Each structure stands twice: as C-alpha cells, then as structure tokens.
Amino acid sequence: MPVLVLGGLIALGELAPGAGFLALGLCLAAGLSLAWYWLAGVMRLNAALRRAAEEQGPFSAPLPAPRLPAIGEIEEGLARLTRSLQNRAALVVQLRAADEAIVEALPDPLIVLAADRAPLRANRAARRLFGLVGEGLARGDLAALLRHPVMAAALDRCLAENTPQPVELALPGAVTRDLSGQVLLMQPPLADGGRLVIMLTDRSAARAVERMRVDFVTNASHELRTPLASVMGFIETLRGPARDDPAAQERFLGIMAEQSERMRRLIDDLLGLSRVEMSEHQPPDGEAELTALLRAEAAAMEPLYAARGIRLVLALPEAPLTARPADADQLGQVARNLLDNALRHAQAEVRLTAEPARLGAREGVAFTVRDDGPGIAQEHIPRLTERFYRVDKGRGRGAGNTGLGLAIVKHILTRHRGQLVIESALGAGSGFRVWVPGA
Template identity: 40%
Template sequence: MDEPQFHEPMSPLTVARARVVAQGGLLAGILGVFAALVLFGEIGIVAALVSFLVVVAGVAMLPSGRITVTRTIELPRPEIVADTGAVFAFADALADPCLVLDRRSVVLHANAAAGRQFPSVVRGNPITFSLRNPQLVGAIDTAMRSGSVRSIELHETVPSETWEKVLVSPLRRPGRDWLEDEDRQLVVTFQSLTELKRVDALRSDFIANASHELRTPLASLLGFIDTLLGPAAKDAAAREKFLGIMRGQAERMSKLIDDLLSLSRIEMHQHVRPTGSIDLAGLLREVREGLMMQAKAADVEIRLSLFEGPSTTTGDRSQLYEVFENLIDNAVKYGAAGKVVEVTLAPAGRPGLQHMITVIDHGPGVEPEHVPRLTERFYRIDADVSRKKKGTGLGLAIVKHIVSRHRGQLSIKSKPGEGMRVDVFLP
C-alpha cells in the first residue's frame, strides 16, 4: 500500500528558487559555454556574466506547467490501540466482580462489585497479594502465557462456603502478537454460583429426606398387610391392633404430604407480599380454641395474653393461622412437661415491625447448637421422639417461609431445662 502523501503550498520565491535548482544541470552547461567563449576571447567577461544572468532569469520565469515542484511529507501509520479508559468503564458497568490485570498480574482496575467482594484487592498490587487460591493463580498464569481464555470454578470454605465461576480473558490488541505486546492485559470476571449450589444441595436433601420419611410408613403398611393376609387372617385381636397401627401410619403419610404441598405453595408465592387485613388478636384466640382438645389431652394449659391496642396487620390469614398453629402445637407436644404454654401479643418495638407474638413452653428445651438448625427441613433433634409425636420435621421450615413472605422476622431461643421461646415479628 502506498504511503500517504500531501502537497504543501509554497511561496512564489520558494517556487522560483526550486525551479532554478531543478534546472541546475542545464544552467551548469550554459555557464560552461560562456566560460569557454570568454576563454577564447570571443566575448568579454562582463558581457558573458550579463548574458548568463539573463538566461537564469528566463528559467525562473518559465510557466508553472513546465516545472512541478512538490514536497512529500510522510505521515505516521495509524496504530489501533485499546482504550484503557473504555475497558475500565466497561468493567464498571458489570454487576459481577471484575478485575483488569497487566502483564505482570498487577491489578490495574477493580469495579465496585469486586471492591465489595474482595476488599483486600488494591490497585497497583499483584493479584496474588490478596487472592492466593492456587486454581485462580494457575488460570491467570496460563492465560497470560498462552493468550487463551481460561474458565475455572472456585470453592471456598472460609469465612463461609461459596462457589464462584471465574473467567480469565486476554484483552487482545489488533495487529499485535500477544506474547510480544508489552501492554497486554487480562480481564478476570467472577460469577457467583453459591445460590445455585445451595439450591441443588437443598433439592437433593429434600428428595432424600422425603423419600426416607415416606418409605418407613409404607414399609410398615406392607408388613402389616402381609401379616393380616397370612398368619393373622383369622385373629380378630391382632387384626384390630394392626389396623390401628396402619391407620396411624397412613395418617402420618397424609400429614407429611400435606406439609410438603403447603411448603411448596408457600415457596411458589414467596416473592408476593400478602395484601389481606388480619386481626392478630382474633386469630390467636381462634388458634387457641382449635388446639384446646389436644392441650387438654396432654394436660397442658394454653395461656393467652393480649395487649390493649390495635392488632391489625397485613397478611394471609390461612398462612398466619398455620404459623401459630404449628408453634403452639409444637409447644404442647414437646413442652408438655412444663404444663403451661404462654402465648402473648405485644408491640414489637423494632423499626418497620409493629407486632410481636411470643410462644413459650417450659419443657426440657434443647442444646444451643441445635437452635440455628431447627428451621431446616426434616431436621430433628430426636427422630424417634418426633415420629412418636407425629411430627414431620417440616413445621418450623413452614413457619420460617411464611414469616419471610410476610416480611417479618423469626427468633428462636432455648436452653436445656429452660424450655423454648419463639418470637414472631410482623409489620
């Protein structure tokens, strides 16, 4: 491709001078002729000099079309260079953490998300000063040496368990060899996989636990049916006993399926805030009345204390009924030794929350290490005791999800020998 050129305009004097220079050969020849004439005496020196000056003037006055004078100026070749500012602006536009590194793996830029997630990352420091994961360091080194994109998955357990998908991408400059480019850069992006991993683990645990919970009563039913069809076919007493047990197992499976369906419905509408208006005082009275027979059978008194004042909140009546039914039912079942279950409604005293409903039993309580896990699905401190009391292990999980849907808060406190206290805070 020809070099770029342009013709620079010249003054008339410069043009005349250039024309004389361009005709230097011709003038030199003419000058030689005049010198020879003078030498041989054919013309005087003065005449020869005047004549030569006339010839020079004539050359200078030649039309411009006869002589073309140009000056060629070479322009530098255009060079495509990546706009570092644009790269930084693009990184800042990303919602995920993003780092820009130079050829020495020094941090040139970290967007806001990266600053929040990796506060130890400092611009101007090598990435290894703050992020020392061997997989990450290896991916950066490989991408820097090869100029190819590297994708890895990082699993960290400290300070909490997290998963990240990391993409290390070379920032190539057109027309430059990657390894020879002194200004080569890498873009490192992080995409969180933590929630996806936790949902997958939760789903796997849920399926495993649900199948286990159903398998046990089903096995019992099949065993009793085989017994009734075989050895106990004509034994009226055994038949009556086994049918009672079978009914209990069937009720347990029915309760488990009802709780699973309830939990599924709650999760389906978790993001939709309820809009109904509910009188909490009236709702708690209704729940207490519904559990009176059960409490009487367990020799437990349910004491209800309501403050004088407005107790209206926004919520789903059937779901909130389920919350307090579960809590009071658990208190009656597992705190029966205390003989009293206290239910109170009072002002919350927390920003954005107006009502606090407290359920307290005076039973054996639980060890502190169990308290944070009580709202997990199918979590039981004593599985045998829970099954005997027809618990499904889903009650508190349902409570937690309903309270969360109502934009409330749930607090559980317990110590061995001091019973359990559950506080529900609602707007």
C-alpha cells in the same frame, strides 16, 4: 551551467568583460536566492514531519504562506496525515479504556497471566472471589487456584496446543468453591504481555441449591417410606400370623391408623410448604386483626391442650392489632404451628402474648408463644427453620413430627417481610416471637 557558459564566453573574448561579469553576478544571485527559497521550504517540511512522527499534531498557529506553492501543498498533506494519525491514536486509547471497563465490570471472574503464569490482572469479580485487595495478585486462593493440578494441566495443554481448555474444579478453602470455566491462549499476546486468560464461573451457589433440592427429595421420600413400610409390614402380619388373633389385629390396626395419619400430615405439610414457597415472591395484600386471629387459633387448640393437661394462658391486649399487608390464613397457620410445637414440648403451661412493636423504623405487631419445656440448645436454633430439621430425631418422629412446621413459618414470614426470633436455652423453655408489619 549558465555561469560556466558566461565564464567561457568571457575567457574567449566573445563577451565584453563589463557586461559579462554583470551577467555572471546576476546569474549567481538568481541561483542562490532560488536555492534559499527551496531550502527554507524543505526545512519547514522537515519540522512538520518531525512533529507528525512525535504525534504532536500540526502547528497550532498557521505559518505564513510558504513562498513556493508546491511546498504549501505538501505541507497541507502532511498536516492532514498528522491529524488522522492523532485521531487514530486517540481511538486506540479510547478502545483500550472501553475494553478495560468491560472486563472489569464482567460479572464472572477473569484473570490474565503472563507466559510464565504470573498473574498480571484480575477483574473485580476475580478479586472479590479470591479476596484480593489492591495489588499483590499472587496470593492466597488465587495462588492455590493456579497451583491446582486441574488448572495447571489446563494451562499446560492450552500453551502446548493453543486451543481453549475447559476447566472444572473444586477449590478447597474456608468454603469449597465449585469453579468452572475456560483457559484461553492470547495470540498475539495482549498489550501488557498477557498470554493466558482464565475465565471462570463460580458455581458454588448453584451447586448448593442443587444439593438442597436433591436433599429435599431424598428426605421427603425417606420420611414417607418409613411409615409406608410399617403399614405394609402390618398388612403382611394381618394376612398371615395374626389372621386369627383379634386382639393383635386391633393393636396393629391402631398402629396402621397412626402411621397413615403421619403420612397424611407429611403430605399436607409438603403441599403447604410448596404452596407457601410459590406465593413467597408475591407480597400479601390483605390485612389481619391479630388478637381475634390468635383467640380463634387458641380456641381451636384448646381441646388438644386439655387432653395433655397443659394450660394455655392468653395475655392479649383489648385494642385491635392489625397486621398489614397480611394474609390472615397464613398468619393463622404460623400461630397454629407455633402453638402445636409449644404443646408438644411444654411441661405445664404455654403463654401467648401480643403487642404493637417496631422493628427498626418499621411499625408492626408481634406475638410470642412461650413454653416451659426443655428448651433448645444454642447450636440448633439457627437450623430449626430448615426443612426436616429436628433436634431429637428419634423422639420427634415418635411424636409424629415432620420437621416442616418451622420451615413453613419462615417462608410465610419471608413473604410478609416479617421476622421470627427464637429465644431458648436448655432448661429454660422456649419463646418464639413473630413480628409482621402493621399498625
């Protein structure tokens, strides 16, 4: 504008051309330098904005102060904005890493699926459950889980209704898995495209314990019901048909006494077992001298052995064998149960031996009850310590057995951090070796 005014004045002859052109030149120079200042400032702003957009943060080395103070202020504002953007980006990365770590460490299996149900992610518990190592999620049991009708239906419903769907299913396999859990729809989808999340709990172990408890109660009542029914039957007979038959009465009373004795034994063993189980998690704090303890138990059994014509041979060392920490009463019961079994199965002889023994690096003492009976077939050996497990049900019951003796032995040895080793083969007799810590 001033240039136009000056030009006009010169053209109209109102201004001397010399002074007029000088003023014109000065005006132009001032305008250009002002424009240059601004342009430089705007270019700096432009560069700063670009860095902010690329999340590079403000310039590391401070620039020389801009020539225009207004530009300086805008630059500073931009730098602050860039820094806060950068912090926020770092926070997002950190939060995501924390989320991943938490999901990975969850004790329960968690699986993330895309909208097309392709598995995207499985946490550690899920990989362990489905035996997945490394990549390749769409394999084996996981694929079977996703195909399972219950799971497929839950995924359908979840996608259609967008509400969490409970699932409860038994996944067949080498071992059947009882799984329960939930299917969730992610709205909006996860960063990796995850649309569906399956959260599971493996209830197999809990179910097995539940089943065992139910089995136990069923077994215990069944075992008690049989002798009880027989006693009740004989009472009926004694009241009715055998009322005037002293010989039959004598015989029936004998059987009734036997059956009552069996019930007493069973109740004793059940109570013994539950006592042992209760103390199982509390280690013993006393000690027991094994040779004296075994001699005493053998002496107490001697009459029973004599009655059946079985020899009980003791081969115990002179030096004392101390079990420690130990519960002498419980170790006595272990010896009693083993000597009782041996007596029941032996043909002519039972040997009782004891010696100091190591188990790995642990010092301890051991004793063995060995009989010359029929022996035990290999497939039964691992199961002998189960409650109510008897190799020959019919014969065992006839002999008044409860099938609880070895279960009690096992629990006592667990409490002692000890070990029971059964060595037997059909036709070769049986050896039951007990090891407990000591010196």
